[in-house]
Amino acid sequence: MTQRNILGGFVALFAAFPSALAADCAREGLLAAAQSYLTAQSTGQLSAMKLSTSNFTYQQNNKVREISTGLLSQSYKIDLNRSTADTVACASYTMWISTTGSKPYVVGTQIRHNDNNTNEIALIDTIAATTGDLFFDASKTLGYIKAEDWTTIPEAGRPSRDTLRKAGDAYLDMWTDAKAADTIPWGTDCERVEGSQLTRPCNGQLPRGGSSKKNGMRRYVIDETVGSVDVLCQFDSLGTMPDSHEIRIVNGKVKYVHTITALRVG
Incomplete structure (x- = not known):
């Protein structure tokens, strides 16, 4: 797929989710949906998440694809994870690291919802790095990020x-x-x-x-x-x-x- 086609597809994708850009969602619901994503990823069971039946998209490394062929089709032992929530955009960001198994990963995933409805996931958008990617070493990355302080700011x-x-x-x-x-x-x-x-x-x-x-x-x-x-x-x-x-x-x-x-x- 060409760069132009990828970009065009992405623009069309967000045109389908206009409400996600102006929503005001509950933080608890966003983080609960992010946790369901982590459960699905650690078990390899898509049923752990409630995906929109009418308007769901999965994107991995900037390419729309079938969720059944992506990272979520397999289980990974997650050594560290952290999620943040955007109540205005009705979205969350989850970072997770897996250092074990034949293919370690460092992953960043944005999850988006439509119409303030955090009970259903409209978009899973993942950037996944593994062996051979830029400066990749999951164990080193894990050590650095584990030492960080992400305390809530007053x-x-x-x-x-x-x-x-x-x-x-x-x-x-x-x-x-x-x-x-x-x-x-x-x-x-x-x-x-x-x-x-x-x-x-x-x-x-x-x-x-x-x-x-x-x-x-x-x-x-x-x-x-x-x-x-x-x-x-x-x-x-x-x-x-x-x-x-x-x-x-x-x-x-x-x-x-x-x-x-x-x-x-x-």
């Missing part, structure tokens, strides 16, 4: 949705905009985990333009309670790689950056 100190989205966009714009890096509120103690590579502080060795292709197909899950934004995208600046970038802001400064990058579509 309400008075939470970053706004606009701040979080701008940080996510500015990060992805660094490859095409020489000034983008300077607009990001870097923390002096921030950590960046790219695959299995750790950079501290996370604003070391940043790109400053050079590519003419902006990273596209961006879709967002923003959770102010933990100060996070996850952006799934197609990394067009360096190719057409499926990619997830997650950023956490604490006390007004970037604390963590995580990337999951697959080298193949589908």
Whole structure:
């Protein structure tokens, strides 16, 4: 499938879910649906989830495919997982890591719902990295992320949705905009985990333009309670790689950056 066809398909996909972009959903329902996804993934039983019978789509590494042929068709022992919830977009983001078995994985998944209905899942959108993908080493990644602090931020100190989205966009714009890096509120103690590579502080060795292709197909899950934004995208600046970038802001400064990058579509 060509890049144009993938992008066109994705635009059409979100046109089918207009309410998901303006919904106001219960946080508890979003996290419950995310947990049902984790149960399905750890058991290989799709019946653990309530999928929409009228309008469901499964996408893996930026390609729409049958859920029965994707990651969820098999069970994986999950060593670590974490979920965030976006009550405005009626969506959640779940990261999970599996280090055992013949094929380890680091996975980022956005789940979306229609019409404020968190009882049914309309879209499962997954970026999955495994052996051979960019800087991949699931055990190293697990060690870094297990040590992180994702405590809920007190309400008075939470970053706004606009701040979080701008940080996510500015990060992805660094490859095409020489000034983008300077607009990001870097923390002096921030950590960046790219695959299995750790950079501290996370604003070391940043790109400053050079590519003419902006990273596209961006879709967002923003959770102010933990100060996070996850952006799934197609990394067009360096190719057409499926990619997830997650950023956490604490006390007004970037604390963590995580990337999951697959080298193949589908």
